[in-house]
């Protein structure tokens with residue numbers, strides 16, 4: 001709570017003059033002030049020179065855009081086609097308002113959540129993201145150390161540069177994300193490794209029967225920027241692919257519900273499907289023995305014309321809520337967004353780009369800062385809304401036109 005983000009929060013009612021004065025005095029404002037808008041807009045335009053300047057997730061984005069090569073930055077922010085799905089994810093949060101209740105005792109806040117019999121301190125989970133050495137040499141190890149330090153669950157991606165065993169050695173609480181492979185033996189082999197490493201669940205990502213159309217990435221491949229191709233110079237191995245002798249192909253466009261049910265029977269860990277975006281598929285999850293879902297459109301990186309995940313959430317919760325954990329991701333940039341997702345019935349949320357911006361710009365401390373900011377904002381929202389614990393949050397706490 002000693003964080004600068006909290007200091008910014010507590011200055012909500014400070015006059016514009018005092019606030020800009022404070023920034024100028026702290027040396028942040030070096031010639032960029034120009035025409036100053038209102039007190040809220042001002043910090044959004046601040047030029048972020050150091051981690052201490054970072055007040056919100058948008059600042060981490062800005063810092064990453066300045067510090068990373070254009071190619072590495074676009075690896076994080078890229079989306080399919082015209083980015084409409086990614087945009088929709090954000091818009092839904094912006095259009096959702098909170099209905100706070102007054103005179104509730106919020107002197108004690110409890111953000112803990114139970115998933116598959118384990119208690120986690122926070123409902124904010126780090127979403128799987130592969131190839132993190134593209135943005136920082138310490139890649140997933142830095143992310144895991146930050147998550148462990150701040151007590152957040154991390155979903156380790158199959159495509160991570162460091163292996164599941166290397167990540168688990170940091171002490172982070174983890175789940176493991178798998179992609180379908182036509183070679184089921186490879187999937188089972190990875191599932192066994194994840195279980196041996198102490199992962200609490202397997203997350204099968206099923207939203208990619210084809211590759212997302214990332215035109216910016218294709219552009220960079222054919223127009224390499226001299227001296228910028230490699231962001232970090234790190235070797236970028238794929239740690240989870242190294243000890244299996246058979247075919248290790250990723251993607252299986254033939255995967256269907258029967259195959260998922262058959263896979264489920266061979267697994268000991270709970271199986272979570274990532275990428276469910278309709279009521280119909282939610283129903284099929286129940287029918288085929290799935291243990292949990294992530295309502296996700298991959299942050300808009302696969303289909304280019306998807307609905308916002310926040311808009312999808314109610315119909316999935318209607319089918320599955322209370323029967324199995326329902327998580328959601330895509331577009332969460334503020335603690336108040338976490339609150340909105342939980343109010344629509346999610347048990348927990350995952351974040352992707354926010355922590356990758358932190359990682360790319362500042363390494364492990366950047367990821368820690370991201371988690372600290374979102375947690376502080378979330379706790380503040382719980383107080384304002386009159387909901388001291390997650391169980392107190394209900395659909396009555398949000399409003400949409």
Ligand SMILES: Cc1cc2nc3c(=O)[nH]c(=O)nc-3n(C[C@H](O)[C@H](O)[C@H](O)COP(=O)(O)O)c2cc1C
Nearest residue numbers: 127128129130157205298299329330331351352353
């Ligand atoms: C750079 C990057 C790499 C990603 N890699 C994976 C991956 O390997 N597996 C996966 O299931 N999802 C992957 N995702 C999707 C995230 O898990 C998550 O669904 C998405 O980032 C959530 O949206 P947000 O970035 O708006 O928070 C990736 C996302 C990003 C930004």
